[in-house]
Amino acid sequence: MGERLRVLIAKPGLDGHDRGAKVVARALRDAGMEVIYTGLRQTPEMIVEAALQEDVDAVGLSILSGAHMTLVPRVIQGLREAGLDHVKVFVGGIIPDEDVYALKEAGVEAIFGPGTSTLTIVEAVRRACSEG
Amino acid sequence: MELAPRILEGDRRALARLISLIEDDGPPAREAMAALHPHTGRAHVIGVTGAPGTGKSTLVNELAKGFRRRGATVGIVAVDPTSPFTGGALLGDRVRMRDLAGDPGIFIRSMATRGSLGGLARATGDVVRVLDAAGFAVVLVETVGVGQAEVDIARTAHTTIVVEAPGLGDDVQALKAGLMEIADILVVNKADRPGAAQTARALEVALELGRNNAGPGKDAAWRPPVLKTIALDGSGVAEVLEAIAAHRAYLESSGLWAHRERARARDDLLRALEQELLGRLLAGVGEAAIEDWVDRIARREVDVYTAVQALIENR
Ligand code: B12
Ligand SMILES: Nc1nc2c(ncn2[C@@H]2O[C@H](COP(=O)(O)OP(=O)(O)O)[C@@H](O)[C@H]2O)c(=O)[nH]1
Numbered sequence: 001m002g003e004r005l006r007v008l009i010a011k012p013g014l015d016g017h018d019r020g021a022k023v024v025a026r027a028l029r030d031a032g033m034e035v036i037y038t039g040l041r042q043t044p045e046m047i048v049e050a051a052l053q054e055d056v057d058a059v060g061l062s063i064l065s066g067a068h069m070t071l072v073p074r075v076i077q078g079l080r081e082a083g084l085d086h087v088k089v090f091v092g093g094i095i096p097d098e099d100v101y102a103l104k105e106a107g108v109e110a111i112f113g114p115g116t117s118t119l120t121i122v123e124a125v126r127r128a129c130s131e132g
Numbered sequence: 133m134e135l136a137p138r139i140l141e142g143d144r145r146a147l148a149r150l151i152s153l154i155e156d157d158g159p160p161a162r163e164a165m166a167a168l169h170p171h172t173g174r175a176h177v178i179g180v181t182g183a184p185g186t187g188k189s190t191l192v193n194e195l196a197k198g199f200r201r202r203g204a205t206v207g208i209v210a211v212d213p214t215s216p217f218t219g220g221a222l223l224g225d226r227v228r229m230r231d232l233a234g235d236p237g238i239f240i241r242s243m244a245t246r247g248s249l250g251g252l253a254r255a256t257g258d259v260v261r262v263l264d265a266a267g268f269a270v271v272l273v274e275t276v277g278v279g280q281a282e283v284d285i286a287r288t289a290h291t292t293i294v295v296e297a298p299g300l301g302d303d304v305q306a307l308k309a310g311l312m313e314i315a316d317i318l319v320v321n322k323a324d325r326p327g328a329a330q331t332a333r334a335l336e337v338a339l340e341l342g343r344n345n346a347g348p349g350k351d352a353a354w355r356p357p358v359l360k361t362i363a364l365d366g367s368g369v370a371e372v373l374e375a376i377a378a379h380r381a382y383l384e385s386s387g388l389w390a391h392r393e394r395a396r397a398r399d400d401l402l403r404a405l406e407q408e409l410l411g412r413l414l415a416g417v418g419e420a421a422i423e424d425w426v427d428r429i430a431r432r433e434v435d436v437y438t439a440v441q442a443l444i445e446n447r
């Protein structure tokens with residue numbers, strides 16, 4: 001049996017919208033992945049620490065508060081500093097089109113907004129993680 | 133550099149990596165385990181079991197904070213079930229352990245059972261040993277808590293805490309699940325809720341009955357205390373920490389600590405032997421031959437025991 005994908009799903013910042021994060025966490029679990037859910041109000045440092053301890057292949061950040069431009073780059077930088085460059089980062093929630101380019105430049109693998117089918121998300125995570 | 137020496141130097145990334153390798157089970161994990169074995173045997177391994185929702189994760193969070201205040205470093209293994217249908221798992225115990233973030237004296241790892249049925253994953257024992265070798269003074273293991281077959285934890289831990297909560301149904305869950313026999317300490321959590329006193333009394337009565345027909349392996353000199361906690365605000369947790377310390381002192385002074393270590397070593401040896409022998413036999417015989425025997429058994433041409441004898445004798 002092959003190695004099982006491990007994914008951390010986190011809600012950074014003070015944003016309390018957790019439905020999307022839970023929907024995505026369940027979809028990834030149902031696709032056979034081991035999903036570590038951290039819950040609300042995570043600082044970038046907490047997310048990086050959890051990613052390291054849990055030895056995950058990917059980190060998924062759910063942000064609907066508008067704070068993505070400050071939070072996401074801090075998570076990515078933290079992952080790099082911890083030597084976790086191989087960890088793929090996904091972002092979902094309310095992300096205006098004009099921020100997508102900058103986030104991808106910062107190192108985000110893919111971004112998903114409201115209404116995205118969970119199938120699309122599962123496929124994207126699987127593909128990115130199997131590329132290594 | 134290899135993982136084992138890095139782990140002994142306190143490299144948390146290496147520790148996390150080795151845990152994954154152990155979960156995936158392969159030669160690199162075994163090599164590292166061999167190198168770490170001489171460094172194990174120091175940690176106090178504490179199991180926390182009980183039905184889902186009783187507050188195990190919340191209590192583990194509080195216990196860990198208490199141990200940290202007393203200067204002990206803490207490794208945590210939190211086990212959740214793997215879905216038998218998809219192989220996936222949702223590991224949510226960290227949600228209750230936010231307070232522990234950012235403390236280098238703490239290491240938390242979530243584990244999925246991956247098909248194992250005893251309330252722990254197959255790899256949990258080895259993961260506990262790695263945390264032990266990495267120098268954590270206390271290792272807390274939170275089990276699945278499905279209520280059945282949770283006895284694996286008693287094998288793995290020096291001290292087993294069974295958590296109960298009022299309002300989970302008419303019966304005391306621990307009684308139903310047969311957890312009383314493995315409890316070294318009983319905790320009635322959610323003492324802020326109505327019914328906590330009755331739950332505690334029911335446990336006391338059950339303990340009294342159990343003492344009158346104590347099974348083998350349970351020393352009558354240790355009477356499991358029944359303690360009330362409110363894990364949400366930490367009330368009563370100091371008493372649990374005291375009981376844990378008392379249990380450890382009791383294990384050491386009675387010689388049971390060494391006895392349990394030896395029992396565990398024997399168990400580990402026999403399990404590993406079983407796994408290795410089965411693996412070798414299956415590899416030698418081949419998948420096709422096994423399937424062939426399965427067909428013959430299903431067709432009632434031969435019985436299981438005759439098949440086993442034949443497989444072992446003419447491999
Ligand atoms: C439901 C809702 C709430 C509920 C939240 C309940 C909960 N526990 O989640 C309540 C009523 C509490 C709420 C409160 C507020 N809300 Co509100 N809320 C919404 C609403 C209507 C729907 C969100 C939702 O649950 N969608 C369903 C889920 C399944 O979709 P999703 O989260 O988008 O997730 C999908 C994708 O985005 C993606 N995805 C999401 N996360 C992730 C993560 C990964 C890793 C991946 C791969 C994909 C992914 O996949 C999912 C499936 O397709 C949105 C509007 C909208 N249409 O989005 C506003 C909205 C998000 N809320 C908004 C606001 C302003 C608020 C409040 C500040 C209002 C106030 N003034 O009090 C408060 C703040 C609460 C807080 N503490 O943070 C604004 C945010 C504006 C912004 N970002 O600029 C929105 C956009 C409404 C609006 N148009 O103004 N809200
Ligand atoms: N009222 C009350 N709720 C608690 C207490 N301890 C935990 N909880 C809540 O019980 C729920 C389950 O707790 P959790 O620690 O996840 O339980 P577990 O499934 O046994 O690990 C959570 O909502 C907790 O906040 C307590 O002492 N009192």
Ligand SMILES: [Mg+2]
Pocket residue numbers: 188189190224225274
């Ligand atoms: Mg739990």
